[in-house]
Amino acid sequence: MKFHQKPNTFVSHVHLIVEQLERSLSFYQGVLGFQILDRTESSVSLTLNGKDALVTLEQPADVLPKEPRRSGLYHYAVLLPDRKELAKVIQHFVDIKYPLQGISDHLVSEALYLADPDGNGVEIYVDRPSESWEWIGEQVSMATEHFDLRSLLSEANGEKFTGLPSDTIMGHIHLHVSDLVKAAEFYLNGLGFKVVYQISNQALFISSGGYHHHIGLNIWNGKGVQAPSRNSVGLKYYTIVFADEITRVSAIKNLELLGYHVHDYTAVDPSGNHILLTVSMD
Template structure:
């Protein structure tokens, strides 16, 4: 019996034993926030508000915090010496915004279609349905909805089965109510971040062996990591960035992102492994900040 068939028959699965609440942000650890450095703050912020339906939450000296229903999701900042990151630089492949359900995904699709926003792709990943676009400065974005975990298929080794199949955009559009879109649905969160790195074995060692995430899937040139048997909270690929030098601090794109630990013990274990490897960290209350092996900022919080 396949994992999917077993799930439908009511058999216990790794997902069910790990967490009864299957949402990405209910796992022992999850991605809480992303921070982008941009060149044109006003223009990019306006775009995220009008196209992505995010709302301003806070203004800072150098930027803005945007989110959904008061939940901060994205910080945008700018600086005087910012340089455009080359395409092969380590950093962001895409930020993935997880919407509550297929209806919310369809409503957003109808919104961007009606406003002639170009799509970069759309895929059925078995565990999810995803649509891809880029912001005005080239930062990748995924908007997706998860299928119920009862429909996910786990292999005997605990990994989840994913694929990249054609998504029927016309059917998704046809099912959605038209007009009256007033922003992302309440409950929208960052489901995962997908990174460009320079080496996959190094990524496996960092995200699995240091941060303590599970390796949930592998593709040629990519690994997918998660907590709580989610399909992935962090992905890393070398498709554009194999062997690339570290990211520079003044580059546009992903300055840092935050992994929040619902399980404090897992955070303390990760910090202990960072200390054992003598990876420099900065502590600010319950938040630990560091630079990962590819020059990307990372914050760990509880």
């Protein structure tokens, strides 16, 4: 988990809008094993380690269903500590017959994909050892390949899934954006990330500290797509953690030089994605 601590800049938390809070809790608690950290009448913060919120769910009074072909969340991704935990998760979904959207070998990681009851994309993955990642210059080699599911499932050694482990963290977030060039300006020149992988003119994968990606950006919903309505199902905001106050102040100044306004440490990217800019407490 070295890529998700100082001195790196990384994603730690997502705040989602959902249509029915209790329905969502049935999934996040009953299927994934999250626990409630804090609760109000309209929102719930969820944790796995008992102290840090990874996912917050909110049901606005005037909530709208998920809007198609908008910018916003493609998926958020929780990072497991090892392959055995991924095997247990996959077997769990098979046992309860929960629909999966895909299982992929990305060379740097192995991942499964699904959606919560509102259609918010979720990735659950495990990294391969970073020493095994292949780099060509400053670009890491990634792909989407099938892998030997039987071999992976054998890693569970008969252990049953009892919930995502407490040392699961937020690994990355992947966003739909309306313009890759403008997104690159915001995230690279503003927030200080670097491109580590690119799919032609369709997607960018960016990171700090040599990770395979802390943030993915794509135009797969279409170039020039609109931001979702304020109260529609999807991503309300996500949280980026900087190493220290100096780094955060520098990023805010860079954003302001580019013409972006930061209010109460919240920035809005060119596609309307809201980001809370925080500082590491470690």
